[in-house]
Amino acid sequence: MSEHSSDHHGPEKGLLRWVYTTNHKDIGTMYLLFALVALLVGGTMAFVIRAELFQPGLQLVDPNFFNQMTTMHGLIMVFGAIMPAFVGLANWLVPMMVGAPDMALPRINNWSFWLLPFAFGMLFCTLFMDGGAPNFGWTFYAPLSTDYAPPSVTFFIFSVHMMGISSIMGAVNVIVTIFNMRAPGMTFMKMPLFVWTWLITAFLLIAVMPVLAGVVTMMLMDIHFGTSFFNAAGGGDPVMFQHVFWFFGHPEVYIMILPAFGVVSHIISTFSRKPLFGYTSMVWATASIAVLSFIVWAHHMFTVGMPLVGELFFMYSTMLIAVPTGVKVFNWVTTMFKGSMTFETPMLFAIAFVVLFTIGGLSGLMLAIAPADFQYHDTYFVVAHFHYVLVPGALFSILAAVYYWLPKWCGRMYNESLGKWHFWMSFIGVNITFFPMHFVGLAGMPRRIPDYALQFAEFNAIVSVGAFIFGLSQLIFIYNLWKTVVKKEGEAATDKVWDKPEGLEWDIPSPAPYHTFQEPPVVK
Amino acid sequence: METPRYYVPAKSHWPIFGAVAVFLTIYSMASIIHQSSQGQVGFFPVALAIVAGLLMLYMLFGWFGEVVNEGLRGLNSDQLKRSFRISMGWFIFSEVMFFAGFFGALFYARTLAVPWLGGEGAKGVSNILWEGFLPHWPLLKTPDMQQFPGAMSTIDAWKLPFVNTVILIISSLTLTLAHHCLRAKDKSGTLMWLVVTLILGVAFMCVQIYEYSHAINDLNLTMSSGIYGSTFFLLTGFHGAHVTLGGIMIFVMYWRVKNDHFTPDDHFGFEAAAWYWHFVDVVWLLLFTFVYVI
Amino acid sequence: MTRMGISAVSAFLLLTSSLSAFAEWGLNLPEGVTRISQEVHSLHMTIFYICVVIAVIVFGVMLYSIIYHRKSRGAQAANFHESTVVEIIWTIIPLVILVVMAIPATSTLIDMYDNTEAEIDIQITGYQWKWRYTYVKEEVDFFSNLSTPQDEIDNKAEKNENYLLEVDNPLVIPVNTKVRFLMTAEDVIHSWWVPELSVKKDTIPGFINEAWTKVDKVGIYRGQCTELCGKGHGFMPIVVKVVEQDEYQAWVTEQAKIQAAAREIKDMSYEELMAQGEKVYSTNCAACHKPDGSGMPPIFPALKDSKIALGDINDHLDVVVNGKKGTAMAAYGSQLSVSDIAAVVTYERNAWGNKKGDFATPKQVKSFKENK
Numbered sequence A: 001m002s003e004h005s006s007d008h009h010g011p012e013k014g015l016l017r018w019v020y021t022t023n024h025k026d027i028g029t030m031y032l033l034f035a036l037v038a039l040l041v042g043g044t045m046a047f048v049i050r051a052e053l054f055q056p057g058l059q060l061v062d063p064n065f066f067n068q069m070t071t072m073h074g075l076i077m078v079f080g081a082i083m084p085a086f087v088g089l090a091n092w093l094v095p096m097m098v099g100a101p102d103m104a105l106p107r108i109n110n111w112s113f114w115l116l117p118f119a120f121g122m123l124f125c126t127l128f129m130d131g132g133a134p135n136f137g138w139t140f141y142a143p144l145s146t147d148y149a150p151p152s153v154t155f156f157i158f159s160v161h162m163m164g165i166s167s168i169m170g171a172v173n174v175i176v177t178i179f180n181m182r183a184p185g186m187t188f189m190k191m192p193l194f195v196w197t198w199l200i201t202a203f204l205l206i207a208v209m210p211v212l213a214g215v216v217t218m219m220l221m222d223i224h225f226g227t228s229f230f231n232a233a234g235g236g237d238p239v240m241f242q243h244v245f246w247f248f249g250h251p252e253v254y255i256m257i258l259p260a261f262g263v264v265s266h267i268i269s270t271f272s273r274k275p276l277f278g279y280t281s282m283v284w285a286t287a288s289i290a291v292l293s294f295i296v297w298a299h300h301m302f303t304v305g306m307p308l309v310g311e312l313f314f315m316y317s318t319m320l321i322a323v324p325t326g327v328k329v330f331n332w333v334t335t336m337f338k339g340s341m342t343f344e345t346p347m348l349f350a351i352a353f354v355v356l357f358t359i360g361g362l363s364g365l366m367l368a369i370a371p372a373d374f375q376y377h378d379t380y381f382v383v384a385h386f387h388y389v390l391v392p393g394a395l396f397s398i399l400a401a402v403y404y405w406l407p408k409w410c411g412r413m414y415n416e417s418l419g420k421w422h423f424w425m426s427f428i429g430v431n432i433t434f435f436p437m438h439f440v441g442l443a444g445m446p447r448r449i450p451d452y453a454l455q456f457a458e459f460n461a462i463v464s465v466g467a468f469i470f471g472l473s474q475l476i477f478i479y480n481l482w483k484t485v486v487k488k489e490g491e492a493a494t495d496k497v498w499d500k501p502e503g504l505e506w507d508i509p510s511p512a513p514y515h516t517f518q519e520p521p522v523v524k
Numbered sequence B: 001m002e003t004p005r006y007y008v009p010a011k012s013h014w015p016i017f018g019a020v021a022v023f024l025t026i027y028s029m030a031s032i033i034h035q036s037s038q039g040q041v042g043f044f045p046v047a048l049a050i051v052a053g054l055l056m057l058y059m060l061f062g063w064f065g066e067v068v069n070e071g072l073r074g075l076n077s078d079q080l081k082r083s084f085r086i087s088m089g090w091f092i093f094s095e096v097m098f099f100a101g102f103f104g105a106l107f108y109a110r111t112l113a114v115p116w117l118g119g120e121g122a123k124g125v126s127n128i129l130w131e132g133f134l135p136h137w138p139l140l141k142t143p144d145m146q147q148f149p150g151a152m153s154t155i156d157a158w159k160l161p162f163v164n165t166v167i168l169i170i171s172s173l174t175l176t177l178a179h180h181c182l183r184a185k186d187k188s189g190t191l192m193w194l195v196v197t198l199i200l201g202v203a204f205m206c207v208q209i210y211e212y213s214h215a216i217n218d219l220n221l222t223m224s225s226g227i228y229g230s231t232f233f234l235l236t237g238f239h240g241a242h243v244t245l246g247g248i249m250i251f252v253m254y255w256r257v258k259n260d261h262f263t264p265d266d267h268f269g270f271e272a273a274a275w276y277w278h279f280v281d282v283v284w285l286l287l288f289t290f291v292y293v294i
Numbered sequence C: 001m002t003r004m005g006i007s008a009v010s011a012f013l014l015l016t017s018s019l020s021a022f023a024e025w026g027l028n029l030p031e032g033v034t035r036i037s038q039e040v041h042s043l044h045m046t047i048f049y050i051c052v053v054i055a056v057i058v059f060g061v062m063l064y065s066i067i068y069h070r071k072s073r074g075a076q077a078a079n080f081h082e083s084t085v086v087e088i089i090w091t092i093i094p095l096v097i098l099v100v101m102a103i104p105a106t107s108t109l110i111d112m113y114d115n116t117e118a119e120i121d122i123q124i125t126g127y128q129w130k131w132r133y134t135y136v137k138e139e140v141d142f143f144s145n146l147s148t149p150q151d152e153i154d155n156k157a158e159k160n161e162n163y164l165l166e167v168d169n170p171l172v173i174p175v176n177t178k179v180r181f182l183m184t185a186e187d188v189i190h191s192w193w194v195p196e197l198s199v200k201k202d203t204i205p206g207f208i209n210e211a212w213t214k215v216d217k218v219g220i221y222r223g224q225c226t227e228l229c230g231k232g233h234g235f236m237p238i239v240v241k242v243v244e245q246d247e248y249q250a251w252v253t254e255q256a257k258i259q260a261a262a263r264e265i266k267d268m269s270y271e272e273l274m275a276q277g278e279k280v281y282s283t284n285c286a287a288c289h290k291p292d293g294s295g296m297p298p299i300f301p302a303l304k305d306s307k308i309a310l311g312d313i314n315d316h317l318d319v320v321v322n323g324k325k326g327t328a329m330a331a332y333g334s335q336l337s338v339s340d341i342a343a344v345v346t347y348e349r350n351a352w353g354n355k356k357g358d359f360a361t362p363k364q365v366k367s368f369k370e371n372k
């Protein structure tokens, strides 16, 4: 039987290779491709949003469809683009970084992936159902998402269930791989930071995805089985929905940023030609962020009318997160300090990450101040905040990671000047898009509206132009990938690829062979 | 024999099979629920649900069967076995969090929402919208008795629910006895204690079903009798589903013991089922305390 | 610091000063017209400047390294990578900064939560997609709807200055008086926000949230609903008219009179009913059922050729008066006067090619409501 010879087989031929595969590299690739497609779909929805908001007045879509676009954009970007992209990176990198032959549970790994296309297929199809797709925002507050929801909400709920299963299984796999598959000598405090951050991310995933499953289940019951969890007439409370949702939701946003911290730590150290400053404190800071993330959730709910003590508690705990995050930022800056830096595309994206993420973090800190949040809440100031941490934050780190490890994955260098073009266009585009949102937000423009008062017109036009610049620049990236991976243009990559990068993955050939570390390497 | 390497299966059709089966199950369930609230349920989703259910079963048997076989053929290194243990641990942790969300809802409702609606605490002004509503727990009179017609009374904790508590605790003990027998190479003892555990599990479920019918028919305690009924059925319902799943696991273990799949020091499947059973047991103890007693 | 460093920092300072320039264009938080809003504004500026200073320092150091520690300049990499002292320092300093921010934040927050000693209580209820203001101690209770014409929204007419920020009946409150708001909602969650008062509170169906304001300056202040509440979320503005005390008193008396008159039951002709019905329909019903009665099936049914609008009039009244529980169709019996209901029902039965021919009179509606 072929299973015995797990040592010798190479990839299967044809399409079925991808369907039946148990190989972490194949699965990683599929996750990354899936995320790219989701980014395009979600980005196209952002284009619809921005086109409608280009000028005041209703011109392209009706308000209900606009709400569907906002909702689906948020859902697809969060659950379809950013999270799967990080899982893809984990699949490719974690086994190579800890010296393991594969993920700990290869079949479950494939299963986790294949649940996603079905879950998103179902979610996407709600767009064509009677009454349209979910239109209640990615945060789906009850009762707008229960008694007042379009009929497609049932399918939305079940697709969230499927994503949940996929994420939990994927996270279990990562944790087990890290706990159990490290090469001899790879102690916890020698683990690369990407592995550390993913370990903590996986823990967060397992802790909060079930809570999301729980809250959509309660919704389902309120809609179809006559319960009254979110209905005061039966003794429930619509705000209870928000508490349970944000207990999931806040850790969720750190799920989208912790792996980014890992990626950036690697890249900055490599291109500064200097070991990362403060490895130990990086680990502790990551862990502290994760722990704190469980007790800050109600900062999304400062205006729901919580009792004063609750308000104060959540304000203080949220502010505290700035401390460990600051430690990380300072460590990165100090790593660059007195280095010998070069600025290849991954480094450019990583530096932009540090700057723009910090801007997003600082606006987050402003949001954390409860009395001030009364003014910011549900305006474009919040939209600006979270796009700064998500787009030039999470998304840039993913782009940086792809440029950084792509030569290792496919054995070819990408085209550096295209990479630079991609970076500068993205950098400029992203700032034109999201920086003015701070101003319109402060000036009083609420979020999730298809039409706005005249004083916001100029800035919205600028934002829309920026959005198209930023979105279309991503085509450069796709073209570069195409040239490198499919056309196989570009010079062959060396095994090290970069100037003295650290980590086991650079000891194996480029492209990384289908099977690596069948014999565990010894880590000194 | 040298320790086998970490076993990485070459390829497998089970994952895609599993993904399709899960999708069809979920899709057909969604369609049935969706259509039932729109009027009547069509033939197609029901047929699909049956097909999907069969596929699920086939997938579970096939996939687990393959894993069992690999174990029996000695492909599993100690390291791989450790992977199984760790994963099962984290899987149970995810289940813990699933219930934690529901318990959170229960505590929120009874310590915050209901008192507020009834005029107590920081948001007590809310009571002007529900004049005459008095807060108490368990909540029998809801704020709007027309929409959510309340219940006559709750189930007495110290009657059948208490019996059920005892049943579950004993079942945890008998399962541990089975485990001891397994380690002592006492096959017939193992089988016997497994059967006893299973019978206790079934007994628990029977009592529970009886309780439900009593609650619904005699006490008017239903899912739509307000937040107490909602949390009651949510928690006990999902607990019951987990008991059923645990029961199936124990049944499979019975079959595997019978077929000599386990050795005294290598029987992770058995232990996994036992962990799960104990977890379900602990959930019940919390449930008994917070839903029935207090 | 070297010249490059200085120029980098001054670039940042330039950026910040341009930000304060933006403030004057109305692109910053307004200072507002209450003590609280001014406190919040200064809190906002404080934390903003702290953030700017932090950013300048962090990015300054980064920029410095980027410029001087680049390989192309021949920089050699140092090898330091750990220092507990430094780590402790940059844990403590941020903590101190946070405490500095937390102190004024806490005191402002406590102030905002002090709802005692209000002279006027107003209940604010959010509806899909309008606001209702009930003056608890007076006989004044009315709805406030968007008054921007649909043509402006559809780009068929020039947009006026207060596009989307104008209503038919603004909330009127007296100046220099502490007013307490009791906020709730009828259907989904809305959020009542007027930036210049610095009041933003979600309105939760079934619960009441409290907030208060005491405005220092007579004037008109505008705001919007800030919680996604369905397709009309962008179209439910808030206008607060702050007037002198005596003007307020006069207004209340007059309103009470007008409303009492509206509650009176008078006989109306078919033409009167149709004319009033059209008005009521376009402010209350057209958002969902569309101006031409075509609705947006399957969620919002068409009323043109609908079985109910052309069927038994009592069924029709029932839907409109009592609504449909669990759908967006609200119970209008508590929102509209009996003559409005009679008018809109008549209108629906006889407009857009519906030719039922019968009509409902205010008396009929009144007795229908009483029999319920």
Ligand code: HEA
Pocket (backbone or CB within 6 Å): A139, A253, A254, A256, A257, A299, A300, A301, A318, A319, A321, A322, A323, A325, A326, A327, A329, A357, A358, A359, A360, A361, A362, A364, A365, A367, A368, A369, A373, A376, A377, A378, A382, A385, A386, A389, A390, A393, A394, C054, C058, C093, C094, C095, C097, C098
């Ligand atoms: C990757 C995702 C991500 C990340 C990392 C963060 C990080 C943070 N977020 Fe953000 N947030 C979101 C994603 C994210 N957020 C999303 C998606 C929403 C909106 C959801 C919705 O409603 O749809 C949101 C909304 C949101 C709100 C609710 C706003 C509202 O709706 O009214 C708040 C309020 O407190 C907040 C706060 C913070 C804080 C304090 C941090 C902190 O972690 C930031 C810490 C970082 C720094 C502070 C910068 C670096 C530090 C230093 C340089 C040290 C020195 C600094 C000081 C001493 C000040 N966020």
Ligand code: HEA
Pocket (backbone or CB within 6 Å): A039, A040, A041, A042, A043, A044, A046, A047, A049, A050, A070, A071, A073, A074, A075, A077, A078, A082, A136, A137, A138, A139, A383, A387, A390, A391, A395, A433, A447, A448, A449, A467, A470, A471, A472, A474, A475
């Ligand atoms: C997680 C990540 C993420 C990412 C990457 C983005 C990316 C973008 N987002 Fe958004 N966004 C969210 C998460 C994200 N967003 C969330 C969570 C919300 C809240 C939702 C809610 O309120 O419920 C939100 C809401 C949101 C709003 C507010 C909507 C509202 O309140 O009504 C806006 C408005 O401008 C916006 C804009 C954009 C833009 C312009 C981009 C750009 O970066 C997009 C760039 C575009 C591309 C990268 C795609 C490129 C496509 C092509 C080149 C076309 C090719 C097409 C095909 C081949 C089919 N987003």
Ligand code: CUA
Pocket (backbone or CB within 6 Å): C126, C127, C129, C189, C190, C191, C225, C226, C227, C228, C229, C230, C232, C233, C234, C236
């Ligand atoms: Cu009402 Cu938004």
Ligand SMILES: [Cu+2]
Pocket (backbone or CB within 6 Å): A249, A250, A253, A297, A299, A300
């Ligand atoms: Cu948060």
